Amino acid sequence: MPSFLRLHTAKLLALLLVANSLLLLYLGAGEWKPTEQWSWADIAGEGGAAVLVFVWLCLILNSRPAGRITTLLSLGLGLMFVAWWVDALDEFIQLPEGINWDHWLESLPMASGLLLLTYGLFHWHHEQLAISGQLQKRERLLREHRYFDHLTPLSGADYLRQQIAQCQQAQQGATPVSLVALDLDGFDSINQRFGHREGDAVLQAVSQLILLNLRNQDLLCRLAGDRFVALLPGTGETQAGQLARDLADALRHFAYHTQQHGERLQLNATTAVVMAMNESPEDLLQRLQLALCRARQPLALQA
Numbered sequence: 001m002p003s004f005l006r007l008h009t010a011k012l013l014a015l016l017l018v019a020n021s022l023l024l025l026y027l028g029a030g031e032w033k034p035t036e037q038w039s040w041a042d043i044a045g046e047g048g049a050a051v052l053v054f055v056w057l058c059l060i061l062n063s064r065p066a067g068r069i070t071t072l073l074s075l076g077l078g079l080m081f082v083a084w085w086v087d088a089l090d091e092f093i094q095l096p097e098g099i100n101w102d103h104w105l106e107s108l109p110m111a112s113g114l115l116l117l118t119y120g121l122f123h124w125h126h127e128q129l130a131i132s133g134q135l136q137k138r139e140r141l142l143r144e145h146r147y148f149d150h151l152t153p154l155s156g157a158d159y160l161r162q163q164i165a166q167c168q169q170a171q172q173g174a175t176p177v178s179l180v181a182l183d184l185d186g187f188d189s190i191n192q193r194f195g196h197r198e199g200d201a202v203l204q205a206v207s208q209l210i211l212l213n214l215r216n217q218d219l220l221c222r223l224a225g226d227r228f229v230a231l232l233p234g235t236g237e238t239q240a241g242q243l244a245r246d247l248a249d250a251l252r253h254f255a256y257h258t259q260q261h262g263e264r265l266q267l268n269a270t271t272a273v274v275m276a277m278n279e280s281p282e283d284l285l286q287r288l289q290l291a292l293c294r295a296r297q298p299l300a301l302q303a
């Protein structure tokens with residue numbers, strides 16, 4: 001059963017009940033028209049309108065949470081559906097002369113439905129303005145927040161320290177926690193050759209690439225400049241080492257093209273891994289730093 005049906009079963013059942021009651025009312029008061037008197041154009045127009053309004057109603061119910069605005073919109077559309085339904089019924093059922101309540105049943109629900117729909121749309125518009133305002137505020141908050149990086153969608157070193165402490169506390173040594181560091185090689189020369197803006201674009205692309213290769217529970221931070229660190233809860237050193245090699249491979253095979261001339265850049269990174277012992281986040285990050293320096297040494301000797 002679609003989730004919106006579960007949420008709004010009462011509303012939809014009430015509408016079906018009203019539609020059925022009206023059918024019974026018409027059948028009780030009038031009689032079926034012979035097929036040759038049916039106007040197919042009217043049946044298609046009025047019946048089609050009823051079906052479409054019903055579809056709109058389902059779409060609204062499916063896309064909105066329950067609440068005052070949803071109730072206004074669904075009441076408005078529900079009444080419009082009733083009006084079109086009654087309109088379609090008299091294409092099939094002939095009421096005796098002298099009866100005029102059918103006109104009221106067509107025009108009253110349509111007029112009140114349109115009014116309620118308009119009122120609901122007016123409030124929906126205000127709701128959207130309020131949501132946009134909130135999003136703008138949130139964006140500003142994220143930009144100004146000291147924990148968040150101004151360039152990538154990642155948090156910085158302070159947040160990482162906080163999260164390491166929280167993670168160690170939560171795991172209580174029951175499962176391992178590891179860190180992977182990834183430091184771009186020769187990033188300074190990219191800045192010098194192509195400019196700082198291109199360097200920024202590289203950092204943004206690399207952060208997206210790393211995020212794609214991490215698992216949902218991992219947290220990626222930009223520690224500084226071209227250095228990224230991922231916090232891997234529930235991960236031992238061997239598994240973290242494999243992830244570090246996968247990240248370095250992904251970067252090596254990443255076809256990054258510069259924004260200005262579309263030149264392909266070969267990106268490489270040095271990686272290091274540490275598993276948390278009984279130590280403070282600061283000490284753990286220092287060990288990671290040392291491991292990274294050690295991993296760099298063979299590169300420095302080659303250079």
Ligand SMILES: Nc1nc2c(ncn2[C@@H]2O[C@H](COP(=O)(O)OP(=O)(O)OP(=O)(O)O)[C@@H](O)[C@H]2O)c(=O)[nH]1
Binds near residue numbers: 184189197
């Ligand atoms: N474009 C850009 N550059 C940055 C940013 N933050 C730091 N940098 C630059 O990143 C460079 C980092 O230099 P290094 O630490 O020597 O890095 P590297 O050239 O990769 O050298 P190795 O790490 O030893 O391979 C410096 O030139 C910084 O100015 C940033 O947000 N954007």
